[in-house]
Amino acid sequence: MRVLELRQLVRDHRIRYENDEPTIPDADFDALFRELQDLEAAHPELASDDSPTSEVGAPRSATFAPVEHTVPMMSLDNSFDEDELREWSERVARGLEVETDAEIGYMCELKIDGIALSMRYEDGVLVQAATRGNGRVGDDITANAMTIEVIPKEIDITGGGPRVLEVRGEVYMPVPVFDALNVAQEAAGLPRYANPRNTTAGSLRQKDPSITASRGLAFWAYQLGQVEGGPELASHSAAIDWLGELGFPINPERRPVPTFDDVIAFARHWHEHRHDLDYEIDGAVIKVDSLDAQRRLGSTARAPRWAMAYKLPPEEKTTTLLDIQVSIGRTGKATPFAVLDPVVVAGSTVQMATLHNSDQVALKDVRPGDTVIVRKAGDVIPEVLGPVLDQRPADLPEWQFPIDCPTCTHTLVRPEGEAHTFCVNPLCPARQQTQIEYFASRGAMDIEGMGEKVVSRFIEESLIADVGDIYGIDWDRVLELDRFGETAVRNLQASVDASKARPLASLLVGLGIRHLGPSGAEALSSAFGHMDAIIAADVEAMAAVDGVGPVIAQSVADYFASEKALALIEKFRAGGVNLTGPERSELPQVLDGLSIVVTGSLENYSRDGAADAIKSRGGKNPGSVSKKTTAVVIGSEPGASKVTKAEDLGVPMIDEAGFEQLLETGVVPGVESDAEPEPDAD
Ligand code: IVH
Numbered sequence: 001m002r003v004l005e006l007r008q009l010v011r012d013h014r015i016r017y018e019n020d021e022p023t024i025p026d027a028d029f030d031a032l033f034r035e036l037q038d039l040e041a042a043h044p045e046l047a048s049d050d051s052p053t054s055e056v057g058a059p060r061s062a063t064f065a066p067v068e069h070t071v072p073m074m075s076l077d078n079s080f081d082e083d084e085l086r087e088w089s090e091r092v093a094r095g096l097e098v099e100t101d102a103e104i105g106y107m108c109e110l111k112i113d114g115i116a117l118s119m120r121y122e123d124g125v126l127v128q129a130a131t132r133g134n135g136r137v138g139d140d141i142t143a144n145a146m147t148i149e150v151i152p153k154e155i156d157i158t159g160g161g162p163r164v165l166e167v168r169g170e171v172y173m174p175v176p177v178f179d180a181l182n183v184a185q186e187a188a189g190l191p192r193y194a195n196p197r198n199t200t201a202g203s204l205r206q207k208d209p210s211i212t213a214s215r216g217l218a219f220w221a222y223q224l225g226q227v228e229g230g231p232e233l234a235s236h237s238a239a240i241d242w243l244g245e246l247g248f249p250i251n252p253e254r255r256p257v258p259t260f261d262d263v264i265a266f267a268r269h270w271h272e273h274r275h276d277l278d279y280e281i282d283g284a285v286i287k288v289d290s291l292d293a294q295r296r297l298g299s300t301a302r303a304p305r306w307a308m309a310y311k312l313p314p315e316e317k318t319t320t321l322l323d324i325q326v327s328i329g330r331t332g333k334a335t336p337f338a339v340l341d342p343v344v345v346a347g348s349t350v351q352m353a354t355l356h357n358s359d360q361v362a363l364k365d366v367r368p369g370d371t372v373i374v375r376k377a378g379d380v381i382p383e384v385l386g387p388v389l390d391q392r393p394a395d396l397p398e399w400q401f402p403i404d405c406p407t408c409t410h411t412l413v414r415p416e417g418e419a420h421t422f423c424v425n426p427l428c429p430a431r432q433q434t435q436i437e438y439f440a441s442r443g444a445m446d447i448e449g450m451g452e453k454v455v456s457r458f459i460e461e462s463l464i465a466d467v468g469d470i471y472g473i474d475w476d477r478v479l480e481l482d483r484f485g486e487t488a489v490r491n492l493q494a495s496v497d498a499s500k501a502r503p504l505a506s507l508l509v510g511l512g513i514r515h516l517g518p519s520g521a522e523a524l525s526s527a528f529g530h531m532d533a534i535i536a537a538d539v540e541a542m543a544a545v546d547g548v549g550p551v552i553a554q555s556v557a558d559y560f561a562s563e564k565a566l567a568l569i570e571k572f573r574a575g576g577v578n579l580t581g582p583e584r585s586e587l588p589q590v591l592d593g594l595s596i597v598v599t600g601s602l603e604n605y606s607r608d609g610a611a612d613a614i615k616s617r618g619g620k621n622p623g624s625v626s627k628k629t630t631a632v633v634i635g636s637e638p639g640a641s642k643v644t645k646a647e648d649l650g651v652p653m654i655d656e657a658g659f660e661q662l663l664e665t666g667v668v669p670g671v672e673s674d675a676e677p678e679p680d681a682d
Helices: 002-018 026-042 082-096 175-187 196-204 209-213 236-245 260-276 291-297 358-364 429-440 452-460 467-472 475-480 486-499 504-510 518-528 531-536 539-543 549-560 563-575 607-615 640-649 656-665
Strands: 066-068 106-112 115-122 125-131 137-139 162-172 218-229 255-257 281-288 307-311 316-328 333-345 348-354 371-377 381-387 421-423 596-599 631-634
Touching (some): 002 026, 106 260, 115 218, 196 209, 218 236, 316 429, 333 358, 348 381, 358 381, 429 452, 429 467, 429 504, 475 486, 504 518, 504 531, 518 531, 531 549, 539 549, 549 563, 596 607
Parallel strands (some): 596 631
Antiparallel strands (some): 066 137, 281 307, 316 371, 371 381
């Protein structure tokens, strides 16, 4: 019977989901759950107390002690479009016996894609933190929750604070933290984590709290549980404001709104802008704001009637893995990638996705012919999560990494202890092509017009074979090529000429030396002042430069030990390319030890210009705000997450005029300097 089958499926998938091993996308799970709900609603005779539709979540795990929730941790009913949300608001109006939605009053919140947590404070002290579990009994994860920096361990209850306070909210992993974790995983040759939500779940379920502590988890409070004492609260929005005053992180995007039209505007806004946030959301949650109205509406066995989730369309899809191919990068790295039956994910068509390396393919165990789950990691890079094993055809063979380079047929090599496999033929055309494209890219020599097609044609026509040849191109010959018009050729020539004056650091970046990124290249070019001095420097001298270190130093030394690299440098010299680093800064180092973040556009400085102005005065210019940030310079259209972070951490924010003052004096306008300590409070 379908209803029994659906119950079993929902139960199984819930357990897999809670164990971080989902085998179907969230949207498919929602569809199964919805089908079961609809079937039970249409046939009340099939209703059963042990149906997963009357349970809140998955059963608890055996590792942690049980915690019985004083107030059950309910789930939410889901709506998947505006009509369903409107139907809910109409049900609410009927339940409250009001004529129009304007008499209701709603609180709109983001639906944070993380793990629900309930925290109990007694006499102002955090005494227990528990997961939702099955809604009635959860897991005691106090020791792990204690390591989350933003969670208050104590609250101020002087002046009539609550004797007992239960705060509920969502633990989540910010996307930049998740991405950094995966970079570290890859560097260590370990498998990538699938998504921030599952990683949060895994991080909270560690037996060793120091692992949880290292995961950079964050938290938003969105609901009260049991409360004894404290102020009289009339609305949910007032309750959240109060939690904010007590020191809990509360989400800045929440909006108490008067009408259902405002609710729709909120839902539509986040449908469009979900990726403006640096954490993942899977929808919005709309709550009736008045606490009295909430009491009158009550709950079903599973979810409150006064709240409704508005789920955003899935960012995961399933499709067929047509093939696994291997591409050769500029360093010769052979990267396997998935060729997919084209599928639209998060608004764009995906037909290829990286599989990183052979270990990842083996770990994910994806095979050509599989149905695979595809998602957009950070919603930009498509990623294959894994196969849908239930749909694997019988006897599908495992995929084998190729033995030879698919471009030049040289045998591929996997160095011992490395996660990656390489084509070691320096003349491999695929390597040359990607190396030249990289050299010409914006982050390196910025040669406009020297894209994939032009590079490939120039190689084909033997106009260039390596990056050094760019500065000796015979432009008259280019003019003779078909599809190369006079204006386009002259523009390309002008871009090549202009690139000769690019800073030495850009040239170093363009060489594609392993481990050497823009900041290392900048450090080397300022420390040694000339390409020849870098070539002549020994490993120790380079490793002693601030921001370089032994790994980069060794890699740079290895690179310049080759005849081929030295021949390239001679081609640059002959072509008139700048090999000289920046003049040693004569400016007073007033920003020494300070860290200044810039967000938004400034009138008088480009992004690079502002960075130069900071660095040439001894300051640091990181890309994100942290506790260590001295000040954030706010230009026009600043990044919302940087501003919020600065507000949360109390980092001073200054405008462009303040920035100029800071560059001159080294003192953040409006902030007392260390030289003038505050007088003692008593
Ligand atoms: S309120 C009684 N508000 O969504 C109402 N939940 O699918 C309890 N969630 O278990 C939940 N953001 O883990 C609420 N702003 C928000 C939320 C939120 C995310 C999660 C929460 C809940 C799940 C239900």
